[in-house]
Amino acid sequence: MTLDYQLSEIKELENQEELISIIQNPNLDDLRRSAAASNYNLNNKDFLKELASNINLNYKIRRGAIKNLNLDDQSLFIDIGLNDENIQIRRAAIKRITDQDTLTIIARESLDFASRLIAVEKISDIAVRLDIAVKDSNDLVSFKAVDLYPFLSTLNSLFYNFNCSGRYVDNALKLIDFIDLCLSKDFNKESHDALNKFKDYLNDLINIKLSDLKEVPYHLEKSFSRRVLTNMAILTWDLAFAIIDYTEDDYELLKIFNVQNDIRIRLAALKKIKSEHFLIDIVSNFRTGHSLYDDTLGSLQRRFSYDLDECLSIHKFTQEELIDLAVYSGFKKTRRIVVKYIGDMELLEYWALNDSYTGFRREIVSLPNFNNKELLSKLVFEDDCDRVRLYAVRKINDQEILSKLAVDDSYWAVREEAVSKIRDESILIDRALNDPNVMIIIAALKNPNLNDRQTINKIGSYPNFWVTKIIAEHPLTDDETLIDIALNNPWNYPREKAIERIYDKDVLKYIAENDKDPWISLISESRLRKLDENENV
Structure with a gap:
């Protein structure tokens, strides 16, 4: 039974006692225990609270418990969100907090910008959000604070239904007031110019009737340069989609993608970019220290990686371009994807031994054509990452090497993989009776080469x-x-x-x-x- 299959089984369990038993079993690894903790069928409130509060547990187990707790456990979420020493746990708790006062404190005072980002998106007080937008030192938090700003949402109504009634004029005036406040923030000169241009345009709209949103980009095009138009798309959420739909210029779309912070706008721009070279440029220059670490943009990371994989499989990139991406891209998932299309085995073997990113080494070792037995043996004994060693042992069938790993290796998953492929029954009996990790005992029992009836029955009372x-x-x-x-x-x-x-x-x-x-x-x-x-x- 593979690890993925076992995890899927755990996630589908409905029996509360079995789920609690898995979580409480210290012999099980954190992957299996966290899978049980995040199982939505686990509804023992007191037990979940205990898990969420236990600072000695792996953060994934605690995070799963926090996700499963009811929203009425606000006091616990607030305590963890404000005081827990683990930043991942604080962020998970903040996502469950509904108390506006607490969210405001976090959005104003947290030193972690991602925590401020999560909190500000949940704040409903317009004045608080606007104040944060103007004062926060992080532009991403500032943009997120006004991303759902209700005055901006009225812009669609203004464009679709504009007339000279007092209500829409009032909306336009409110937007002008909002722009004045944004101008007080230290944006770059281009941003200030674009905001001022848009402010003038709103004043014009008070006297001009536009019957259809589709007319807006054409009206703007007559008044402003393409550069200003792009900046307006960057700064104005409601107008961005109309401008993206209007422009076919890959350069302008690339600029919007690189500067915008709203995931929907970025995806809309990305879908329209046709140039292979621009796609390479996006991947090569994406900053992993930017918003990819923020959970709210996690879907962008997944979507973009998928699009890149599809692009690489369809278009004919040169090996030199692929190697450049693998070496210089700041996007870790990109490096893992492009390596599948690189055919230089000598270079791949060099990376497998020397690259600093363990996920990249692991991806190389898992390639179907990566079968250098000597190199695999070196990796399984010497690599400093247990996951890389695990991927290497999966390709090793040498019984002498497997026997040594099954008995002596310090990482349980490597022992498990080795035991599953051992043909020596004496080693299987020894592991089944003496290994301290239950997963190795299970691997020995499932190995068809273990046929010793006495050993099998002796394990029958094992408490697992x-x-x-x-x-x-x-x-x-x-x-x-x-x-x-x-x-x-x-x-x-x-x-x-x-x-x-x-x-x-x-x-x-x-x-x-x-x-x-x-x-x-x-x-x-x-x-x-x-x-x-x-x-x-």
Whole structure:
């Protein structure tokens, strides 16, 4: 059973006891425990609160618990959002906070710009958002503060339904007041010029009727240069889509993409860029220290990576261009994608040994044509990243190397992979009985080369759901072990599987009549009837 499959099974579990057991098991790795903590079926409120507050747990487990807690647990979210020492946990808690006073404190005072960004987007007070927009030292927070500013949302109404009634004139005047406030912020000269131009344009609109939004870009084009038009798209959310729809100039679209902070506008511009060279330029110059670390722009990261992969598979880039991207791109996911299209194996092997980015090395090792046995052996024993070593051991079949890794390696996942491919039964028996990590025991039990009945039955009482599940279903499990599981195991699923294989009617009758769990009693009664029916045939 692969790790991904096990994680998907954990995420689909509905039994509260099993989920809590997985989270509380110190022998399980954080990936499996965090998968259980983020399972939406986990609804034990007290347990979730305990997980969320436990600073000694892995942050992914705590974050999963925070996501599963109800919104009425505001006092806990506020305490964590303001005081927790882990920045990831603080951000997760801030996303659940609804108290406006707390959000305002975070948006004004937090030293972490991403926390301010999350908080300001949830603030409903117009005056507070505008004040933050003018005073915050981070432009991304400033733009986010006015991104949903209600006065700007009236601009669509102004363009679609403009007439000279007092209501729309009043809206235009309010927008002018807003622009005056924005001008007090220290934007660059081009931005100031664009805002002033737009302010003049709003004054003109008070006296000019525009019946259709589509006329706006053409009207602007008559009045302003293309450079000013682009700057207006950069600064004005509602107008940006109309301008992007209007322009076919890749240079202007690239400029909007690079400067805009709103994900929807960036995607709209990206979709219209046709130049392969501009796509390369976007990837090469994207700054990983910018907004990619902000959760609100995470979907941009995923979407752009997908588009790049599609672009590389369709268009014929030169190997030199691909190598430049792999070496110089500031976008880590880009480096991992382009390496799949590079054919220089000598260069790939050099990167696998020497590149500083572990995700890049891992991607290279996973390539189908990366099969240098000597290099794989060197990586599995010497690389300083356990995940790279894991990807390397997956390609190794040398039994001598696997035997050494199965017994001595310090990383449980490497031992697990090695044990799953070992053919020496003596090593499998030793790992099944003596390894401290339950995942290695499971790997040994699932290895078809382990056929020692005594070892399999000896593990039957091991206190772990997955182990007893395998033992209950294993063809070499004897009746005594099956009965012990059926009578004493704390988890229902292994008990069910054991009962389905028991032939002792007295034991089945005892379970059916005395077990406290009505479901287990029902399973035992069903098994008894099936045995009786088989005897009467």
